[in-house]
Amino acid sequence: MLQINSLNKSFRDFKALKDIYLNAEKGQIYGLVGSNGCGKTTLLKHIIQIYRQDEGDIYFNEEIINENSEEIKDFYYVQDDLFFPQGSTLKSLYDYEKLLYKNISIEKFNKLVEYFNVDINKKLSNMSKGQKRQAAFILAMSACPKVLLLDEIVDGLDAVVRRKFWSVLIKEVIENEMTVIISSHALKELDNICNKVGIMHEGTIIKEEEMETLKENLKRVQFAIDGDFEEKINASFNIIKSVKIGSVYFTTLRGSIDEFRKSLESRYHVLIFDELPINLEEIFITELGGAGYGTEEFDA
Secondary structure (H helix, E strand, C coil): EEEEEEEEECCEEEEEEEEEEEEEEECCCCEEECCCCCCCCHHHHCCCCCCCEEEEEEEEEEEECCCCCHHHHEEEECCCCCCCCCEEHHHHHHHHHHCCCCCCCHHHHHHHHHHHHHCCEEHHHCHHHHHHHHHHHHHHHHCCHHHHHHHHHHHHHHHHHHHHHHHHHHHHHHHCCCCCEEECCCHHHHHHHHEEEEECCCCCCEEEHHHHHHHHHHEEEEEECCCCCCCEEECEEEEEEEEEECEEEEEEECHHHHHHHHHHHCCCEEEEEEEEECCHHHHHHHHHHHHHCCCHHHHH
């Protein structure tokens, strides 16, 4: 298990991370999402010990992680802004990394190279952005880490390659119980693969929850009524947001949908009432809206 307790970091007068708590389980894909510039990459760099925190601790299997710990040798980080040594190829990087990672697998490397159809002898500087991401992912999977940190790994990839990425990643997590933390803005894709989500805003994690629990706690409905809808306070549900498009209202709420429907039917003639699926994007918008992000109205 990877744990972060009360982690803080400042760069001069700017407080980048504020009292961070995070819990990622063994064999779990943890989605780290948040507003632009909220500190996601900074947090990943603390986990891998590129940065050192001012306060707080990072644990893996109840052992404190620092740059000299044995446990960190089983961590692997793929950053958003990829950098490769001048003139390097995928083959030359594998030969270098096999000196660093004790569990690296040439069998897995060869299988992934074939699966992604990557030229291992082509200079990485001559590859496209998508090809470079595939090369970095192949190296990461071949290293067989216990903790894998991925920062915007699917950015710039086409739909076919993204599907390959996710299928390989899920297989590795299941078979080897790897702990994966993914920072990404691809919320629709994370929705389908993450077991747990941490939502960041302004340097702190404002919500951390199992994906299933998040979806159970937040509901979305559409309805149409005779007359104009007026929100009414009720102990059984709490309306977060309600928007009218044409004659149909779209409402996000916490609590009992049945009680909300009964409340409507007691006051209006209900023409349409349907529960809608809730996804990570809607959860993200709702939670950050509660923190005051993105709620401003544009005055033209």
